[in-house]
Amino acid sequence: MxxxxxxxxxxxxxxxxxxxxxxxxxxxxxxxxxxxxxxxxxxxxxxxxxxxxxxxxxxxxxxxxxxxxxxxxxxxxxxxxPESSSKKRRFFRNNKLHSLPISIFALLRGIFGFCFINSEPNLDENMQEWSQRIFGKDFTEFIIEPAIGGIYSTELELMYVPSVFSKFKFYNGKSLLRNLLFHFKNKKKEIKPNLRxxxxxxxxxxxxxxxxxxxxxxxxxxxxxxxxxxxxxxxxxxxxxxxxxxxxxxxxxxxxxxxxxxxxxxxxxxxxxxxFSYQTICTITQFGMNTIFPYKAFGILFPRNQNLFVKGVLANHCIFKGRVKNLPYSETWIYSGDWLNDATETSVKEIFVKERNFLLSKLNKLRNNDPNRKIFLHDIHIKIWKNAFPxxxxxxxxxxxxxxxxxxxxxxxxxxxxxxxxxxxxxxxxxxxxxxxxxx
Ligand SMILES: Cc1cc2nc3c(=O)[nH]c(=O)nc-3n(C[C@H](O)[C@H](O)[C@H](O)COP(=O)(O)OP(=O)(O)OC[C@H]3O[C@@H](n4cnc5c(N)ncnc54)[C@H](O)[C@@H]3O)c2cc1C
Missing domain, CATH: 3.40.50.720 (NAD(P)-binding Rossmann-like Domain)
Known part of the structure; x- marks a missing residue:
């Protein structure tokens, strides 16, 4: 029954x-x-x-x-x-785009830490301290923070490693490499998807x-x-x-x-x-006759201290087919941070326009008097999400x-x-x- x-x-x-x-x-x-x-x-x-x-x-x-x-x-x-040509992800540093925004020494330091340094987070260590201990300062500032910030939109010093990697077990004394090998060895075999x-x-x-x-x-x-x-x-x-x-x-x-x-x-x-603390996030999507991307790419990540508010820009016209009609380019700009709590659409737009003009001239060498520079202002969509993430x-x-x-x-x-x-x-x-x- x-x-x-x-x-x-x-x-x-x-x-x-x-x-x-x-x-x-x-x-x-x-x-x-x-x-x-x-x-x-x-x-x-x-x-x-x-x-x-x-x-x-x-x-x-x-x-x-x-x-x-x-x-x-x-x-x-x-x-x-996504389109196969949209794979490139770039970092912005010192007014230029880089696939690797650090020196070879900083890279070697990062690899060393990844292979040999104990990766178990200390009880009171924030994510920035953890990352600097393992990967070194430059690797953290110019690779880890923009990459993690691109997902969590938060500064590393506010985050706690076990909270971010809640499903991952860190074993005492083991490096990140050994932990990862152990993790994948013990993970249940998953059927591979057709599209990766x-x-x-x-x-x-x-x-x-x-x-x-x-x-x-x-x-x-x-x-x-x-x-x-x-x-x-x-x-x-x-x-x-x-x-x-x-x-x-x-x-x-x-x-x-x-x-x-x-x-x-x-x-x-x-x-x-x-x-509890929360993160406010803003996305600005715009369509236009020009783009800050000098070549086909997925997007750009922005480390701190580059004198810009923007955290990341996506090249919508490159990523998925059919995302643009009438105008050839579309970008989505992502902003986050406490300053957004009091921001209005108008104030964010002002910052966006200023930063975009700056990047247009730095990355694409578009002259100030180029007629295509202003056209993008026609179609802009702003969305502010208050308390979107913890x-x-x-x-x-x-x-x-x-x-x-x-x-x-x-x-x-x-x-x-x-x-x-x-x-x-x-x-x-x-x-x-x-x-x-x-x-x-
Ligand atoms: C700008 C931005 C970009 C992102 N980009 C990506 C990305 O590219 N890829 C990715 O994987 N993730 C991305 N994310 C993350 C992802 O979109 C979110 O984590 C996800 O959509 C959250 O879904 P959710 O259902 O858990 O919560 P929510 O989407 O917040 O849904 C909660 C729902 O509950 C309802 N609700 C709340 N309280 C009550 C109540 N008391 N009674 C009845 N209903 C209630 C709300 O109205 C809402 O509809 C992004 C997030 C943001 C903000």
């Missing part, structure tokens, strides 16, 4: 974590009820279609894996791979959101409630007893949600957690331990509650999808 009763999974949050959670719950035979506070699904992910091409509001692609290929096959979606590396969709990331939306709606008993903000977790849990609850909101929203929850209030004091620091690490304990207690009580999102086990969409697909 019991087998005839369908399990119910209640999901809070309709971003990629919530939608993939819903997909995986339906796959395992559950009925899903999803609550999304805004009037649309996707959360941080969203694609706008301008007359000149496609504008991604946040993510423009993600790393592929065999489980993602299975997901997209179930959703009838076709993955798009970065992927997206012909019509942008919105295709994935639409595909998941349709999949959930096609399951006749499952429901999506838009404009439905869940505020009081005590009441919500009381009225959803015996169902599995999956909380798939950002860290900022998760804290809002659980701060009055009785169980959380009981356990929280045990953990050494101070206040800072991956020690607080976040402790907070995740706290959530693990909550999940364990709820499981024991027979009322499973699970937390998913970019503050749990990785920031990228691939990690989010894979975590949401595994029933923990």
């Amino acid at each position: 019991n087998n005839l009763i369908t399990k119910k999974t209640i999901i809070i949050g309709g971003g990629i974590s919530g939608l993939v959670s819903a997909y995986s719950a339906i796959q395992s035979g559950s009925t899903v009820i999803l609550y999304e506070k805004s009037n649309q699904l996707g959360g941080l992910i969203g694609t706008k279609y301008s007359e000149n091409g496609l504008v991604e509001q946040a993510a423009n692609g993600f790393l592929n894996s065999s489980s993602i290929e299975k997901l997209t096959k179930d959703l009838n979606l076709k993955l798009l791979k 590396g970065l992927v997206s969709f012909q019509n942008g990331m919105q295709e994935l959101i639409k595909g998941l939306h349709t999949y959930i709606l096609n399951n006749s008993k499952s429901k999506i409630h838009l404009n439905s903000k869940i505020s009081n977790l005590n009441h919500f849990l009381e009225s959803n007893k015996n169902n599995e609850i999956r909380i798939c909101t950002s860290l900022f929203e998760t804290i809002e949600l659980i701060k009055e929850w009785e169980l959380a209030k009981e356990i929280f004091p045990k953990y050494d957690i101070c206040s 800072i991956y620091n020690k607080n976040l690490y402790n907070f995740n331990n706290f959530l693990d304990e909550i999940e364990f207690i709820c499981e024991q009580k027979g009322n499973p509650i699970r937390f998913y999102g970019n503050y749990r086990n990785g920031i990228g969409i691939r990690s989010l999808i894979e975590n949401a697909m595994i029933s923990r």
